[in-house]
Amino acid sequence: MRPPRTPRRRDAASLQHAEAFNPGDLVEVIPDEPGLRGAHFAAVVVGPSTKPRGYTIEYDALLESEDSDRKLREAVPARNLRPRPPPLRAPASGEAPAVHAAVDALLDDAWWFGVALGRADGTGKVKVGFPETREVMEFDASDVRPHLEWADGEWCSPDSMEIPRTMPYTKGMQIEVSKVENDSVVAWLPAVVAKNIWKNNLLVEYTVSKSGGIALSEEIVDVKHVRPCPPQASALSFCINDEVEAFQGGGWWLGVITEVHPELKYTIKPAHLVVEVQLSQKLLRLRYDWVDGQWKQESQNALKPKFTHGVKVEVSSDEEGYQGVWFEATVLKSAGSKFLVEYAALKADDGTKPLTEAVEARHIRPSPPHIPVVDGFKLLDEVDAFCNDGWWVGVVSKVISNQKYMVYFRPFKEEKEFEHGQLRFHCDWMGGRWMRASPALDM
Numbered sequence: 001m002r003p004p005r006t007p008r009r010r011d012a013a014s015l016q017h018a019e020a021f022n023p024g025d026l027v028e029v030i031p032d033e034p035g036l037r038g039a040h041f042a043a044v045v046v047g048p049s050t051k052p053r054g055y056t057i058e059y060d061a062l063l064e065s066e067d068s069d070r071k072l073r074e075a076v077p078a079r080n081l082r083p084r085p086p087p088l089r090a091p092a093s094g095e096a097p098a099v100h101a102a103v104d105a106l107l108d109d110a111w112w113f114g115v116a117l118g119r120a121d122g123t124g125k126v127k128v129g130f131p132e133t134r135e136v137m138e139f140d141a142s143d144v145r146p147h148l149e150w151a152d153g154e155w156c157s158p159d160s161m162e163i164p165r166t167m168p169y170t171k172g173m174q175i176e177v178s179k180v181e182n183d184s185v186v187a188w189l190p191a192v193v194a195k196n197i198w199k200n201n202l203l204v205e206y207t208v209s210k211s212g213g214i215a216l217s218e219e220i221v222d223v224k225h226v227r228p229c230p231p232q233a234s235a236l237s238f239c240i241n242d243e244v245e246a247f248q249g250g251g252w253w254l255g256v257i258t259e260v261h262p263e264l265k266y267t268i269k270p271a272h273l274v275v276e277v278q279l280s281q282k283l284l285r286l287r288y289d290w291v292d293g294q295w296k297q298e299s300q301n302a303l304k305p306k307f308t309h310g311v312k313v314e315v316s317s318d319e320e321g322y323q324g325v326w327f328e329a330t331v332l333k334s335a336g337s338k339f340l341v342e343y344a345a346l347k348a349d350d351g352t353k354p355l356t357e358a359v360e361a362r363h364i365r366p367s368p369p370h371i372p373v374v375d376g377f378k379l380l381d382e383v384d385a386f387c388n389d390g391w392w393v394g395v396v397s398k399v400i401s402n403q404k405y406m407v408y409f410r411p412f413k414e415e416k417e418f419e420h421g422q423l424r425f426h427c428d429w430m431g432g433r434w435m436r437a438s439p440a441l442d443m
Contacts, residue, residue, distance in 0.1 A: 106139070175191055
């Protein structure tokens with residue numbers, strides 16, 4: 001079942017040239033309606049049509065209605081027609097398409113694009129996966145043919161053609177693949193691209209949690225079921241009704257925050273379950289959707305903080321040498337876009353009284369949440385170190401013990417030793433939320 005060879009590689013962009021047909025020509029109709037993507041219906045040309053500009057055709061197998069024995073005729077745009085592929089020889093006994101080869105399978109009076117998955121166990125049938133619907137079915141070998149493309153007046157095997165340049169995913173790329181239930185996405189599963197398959201399809205390998213190590217399962221999917229990994233930041237504090245994704249069972253499941261608990265714990269109502277679950281903050285992330293090549297954040301429930309009298313805050317400075325440091329303070333009063341604050345550690349000129357100062361709103365933020373440190377800080381953890389009356393961002397460059405660390409400060413190219421109690425995990429106040437680079441999950 002080897003397809004014809006072609007002398008040169010062609011790009012997918014050359015496939016859409018409209019052909020000129022004559023009455024009686026044998027053709028295939030390639031519909032563009034939803035649900036019929038990848039189908040090829042055998043037909044014969046009756047004659048030209050003007051609305052739409054193309055041809056009137058008569059289908060080989062489709063009838064006008066269930067009660068009629070008359071073959072269906074309809075006008076089809078020229079772009080939806082191609083010549084009928086050359087006839088195939090009967091497959092030899094035991095012959096099957098190569099695994100992952102692009103094929104067409106005969107089903108419901110049409111040839112449907114799919115990917116060969118090898119012989120079915122214990123039968124003479126061929127397994128075919130359909131990336132569009134993610135179904136796997138078995139067919140007689142005679143009902144499976146090599147997939148061919150009609151390009152520049154010649155039949156071409158996908159093996160001789162280039163993958164479209166618009167394909168955004170390449171071998172080895174970390175991605176997420178949708179899990180669909182009842183026609184709705186309920187979760188996103190971490191995976192890696194193992195292979196690009198003609199034309200917009202991927203062989204993906206899933207990473208599944210196993211007590212004895214990492215096990216991989218694979219699937220062939222259309223790119224419409226795939227997205228890049230979302231932004232690597234997670235919120236430290238969530239609000240009721242936030243749309244989130246919760247990591248459970250090897251995937252990120254969609255849900256909504258229904259209750260907030262102490263110590264960064266939250267109750268979640270998963271989209272696919274009736275029962276609510278309680279999870280810690282480290283297993284949650286804000287929901288983002290991949291729309292037209294950009295990330296769109298679904299949750300917009302963050303509230304603007306109110307810096308009123310007595311509220312604990314942190315204040316930054318634009319002064320040279322102080323960029324990136326945050327000083328603890330308490331709000332005394334607000335006046336328009338400015339706030340009068342009293343610093344916790346900075347002293348006034350007399351060296352005895354706390355320093356008070358009016359600061360602009362852009363230099364003030366809430367006090368960060370307490371993030372529990374389990375088993376100490378790790379090498380390369382991004383931290384804030386308390387030094388010279390403020391919190392300075394740095395990176396753990398050496399773990400001396402579970403109570404002592406060396407921290408490197410990039411802006412100053414300096415390294416200094418700190419006690420455990422002088423450090424905290426670094427997080428940023430962004431869009432009304434505390435955000436932190438997502439720690440690696442045990443998968």
